[in-house]
Amino acid sequence: MTSATTSATTGVETPAEVLVETVTTVNGREVRATVPARLHVADFLRQHLGLTGTHVGCEQGACGMCTVIVDGEAVKSCLMLACQLDGRNVRTVEDLAEGDELNALQQAFKEEHALQCGFCSPGFLMTATALAHQGYRPGREEIREEIAGVLCRCTGYDTVVTAIERWFAEHPQTAAPSAPDALPADTDTTATQG
Ligand code: FES
Ligand code: FES
Structure with missing residues (x-):
């Protein structure tokens, strides 16, 4: 077309x-x-x-x-x-969130003070969630390596690693299924702008 x-x-x-x-x-x-x-x-x-x-x-x-x-x-x-x-x-x-409820990973970020301005946070959250899809609990150094592709100018990374490490420790079955609540059903969109 x-x-x-x-x-x-x-x-x-x-x-x-x-x-x-x-x-x-x-x-x-x-x-x-x-x-x-x-x-x-x-x-x-x-x-x-x-x-x-x-x-x-x-x-x-x-x-x-x-x-x-x-x-x-x-x-x-x-x-x-x-x-x-x-x-x-x-x-x-x-x-990730269920309605207004943060999911466990987001809650860990909140409790471990793993964000300040929060601009990078979606990148960390989705990187960590994808890491969970691998089906095993990574160590602290592996977490650090996996999130290395996300740049943060605020946190210094330690709290981010701690939050992800805590999430894996407290929720070993973390590969949650997709929650169909972010879009209306059968969204039909015509995206014609470059
Ligand atoms: S906006 Fe995609 S890696 Fe920076
Ligand atoms: S929390 Fe500000 S860039 Fe990461």
Whole structure:
């Protein structure tokens, strides 16, 4: 699918934009969308689905703040195209809490003071959640290595590691199923902005 645009003032036609139809599961709900081929996942989630809990920092894969989970693996959503989500399962930070109740990992972050400004927190939370999908309890050093892809300018990391370590210790069965409460059922969206 393509959509050429013509300037109303100059009459100049810009190259046709390639649009791609996708069907994705986002936080347990099916999402049908028509997306520009160059739209990255972070913008798709934030701008078209309203899931602004996924933060964007560098947009070049360096800061990790945009981390989401795709098919069980932590992915930097600024480095993945929305059209690549077709047929895949995405979890964002909105999927963690149960209504107004923080989940156990978020509660551990709160109690261990593992955030200050909180801008990086979605990246840490989703990285840790993906780590739980591996099905075993990581040690403190492994946790530190796993979260190394997320940059934080506030905490110094120790409290983040402690919170994740505590979560694994207190909740050994932490790979919780997706909670379908972040989007209305069968969301159908046409995402045509690049
Ligand atoms: S915004 Fe994606 S890694 Fe920085
Ligand atoms: S808590 Fe501020 S950047 Fe991490």
